[in-house]
Amino acid sequence: MSNAKRYTFTGDSSHRPPDSHDDAPHKAEPYLADPELIEAVNLAIYLRRPLLLEGEAGCGKTRLASAVAYELGLPLYRWNIRSDTKALEGQYTYDAILRLYDVQTKQFDINPPRDPSDVQAYCKLGAIGKAFELVDRPAVVLIDEIDKADQDFPNDLLTVLDQPWSFFIPETNQTIQATPGNEPIVIVTSNKEKGNLPAPFLRRCIYHFVKFPDDPQRLQEIVAQHYRDREAKAQPKSSLITEASKRFLAVRQAKSWVKTPGTSEFLDWVEALQNFAAKPYGLEKLKSEELLPYRDLLFKLRADWQLYGKKA
Amino acid sequence: MSNKFLPKPIVLQLFRRLRVQGFRLGINEYLAALDAIDGGFGASDLASLRQMLTMLWCHSIDEQRQFAKIFTEIPAQSSPIERIDKNDPPVARSQSNSPAKPPEPLPPAHSTTETQSEKSVEPEFSPVPWQSPLLPMDGEDLPELHTYHPLSRRSMAYGWRFLSRKVAVGVPDVLNVTATVQKAARQGFFLAPVYQRRLVNLAKVLILVDRGGSMTPLHRFTRDFVETALLPGVFPEDSVLVGYFHNFPTDYLYEDERLTMPRVAAELLAECDAETSVLIVSDAGAARGFRRMERIRKTTDFLVKLKRQSNLICWLNPLPIERWQGSSAEVIAYLVQMEQMNADGLGNAIDVVRGQTVDGISRRVA
16 A cells, blocks of 8 residues: 555545546536545545445535545446345346347357357446456445445445455456555445444444535535536526525524435525526525525425425 | 654553443454554544544444543543653553643534534424434434343344245246256257246244333333334235233233234234244343242243244343343243343344254253
């Protein structure tokens, strides 16, 4: 690890190196990371331990991975977890049926698309497999919503995401190993929807709880960052953002919502205020109105929706 | 003030202290922390050290809160600023040797999380789909509530998976890829795919739960126990029977946990067959420590009836084994295999009700 290049995340997308990898995100990710989160990312990069992000939905857990990959110019391999995802899928998948099919059609097809005697053609690497194969630099692997998977899933991953950072493919008789010093940077997100993650997995992870920015100043910075990279869209006036974030935070703190609106809801809502109608929403109108406009964007559950309506 | 800040002794001390406190940290986590310090993380001052260790060693908001508290205690004792002599092991010093400069008081970690949870909430009616509030307060791990925690929900859910009886049933309709490829390779041509019958979990479970009385403080565990068994996908539909009783099972059991819907026990037992796994959750009198003949007799009567249906019976006692001694539980443990309701006990119980013999050692109270 010592002789490899040391990567440091700063939260400033302008630090992107010119020789970034082809699989790296091409669009800058407007992301405003607080210093603690930046420190956590750097610690994870340095120790090459998975960074586990927990927090409310819509607080930018998933976005962080592309921000990191963009700034460091590293490829981003995203692995979305579903309830039936198996740990092996992140390493590789082997398509036996396709191979059987190809064997059968070979005698009729003059130009077969694949040669069935070549087992490699049926073996596809997953997100972790691809990251291990990189030689010249580490990759960022995003394991999104790990809590959606089966209970054993995180434990199955453990053996792969640790020394010696390798796995074996019996079908091709190959061992895929990460280049020492370029082990992948793993970012894991979880909503804790199905209870706690297993203790052995947690022990390996660096844990960070992504908090909602409960500060109007911070919200404004986030909006500014969000619009900076999107020149086509008209940016809302700062007075409108100030008022919007004030009202939004008031709503957030007012009641215990079932699903509290998060950062992504806020950004959608500001966008609607600015660009949905022919002209931006009137500042005075926003100040004076008792109920917020476009509340469809903020409340996604019947209970919240009704509770908010009743409040007025 | 030009003294160098030495984080490593503090790390060692904290590590040992946290392990005592029940943090699940291994030697790898300790080495990782040292590694991080060598890499320049948390090496400059106490605040940055605290931040780094919080990220590395705490895996929930609760643990972060506990850690913050412990952290304020440890450095105050070891006072690293004065300490330059490395040979001196950083053991806790007497309080009289109080540090000349106590570290800046760290803000209690409560402030941020508590504001979220203790936000003033006006009691109000709301439509039904109310969910438990989001993650920050999984208060079950609070140290002050850490009194008795025999079995976590997770280990219950995990335990149930071992109680499955997979049987191949029905028409063969699952493609066996390996066998198909092998057959095609052996014949040299492909004739027909190889199918096999679907494996279906045919396990059947009867859970009998003691409610009320001495079991009241343990309702949380018994509720979790039943809930995890009824989770979709754990057992096939309608294969989990649940009956509730108060103190001891009699001719009448209840269908609901509030004990309002009685049901003739024989009816429920009639639904069981010889393959049904029966788990009884009750303290069997161990909570209050009495030995009552009535309880023992009634329980025996019931067990005799139960054993006509199935012999796969295990009694889960939520109280520790030391408490069975001298109470009715001790006697009942001779009538039926009784296990303490902790992770090991659940594992043994599952083995028993699967029809596997537990290792020769008798776990009954001598």
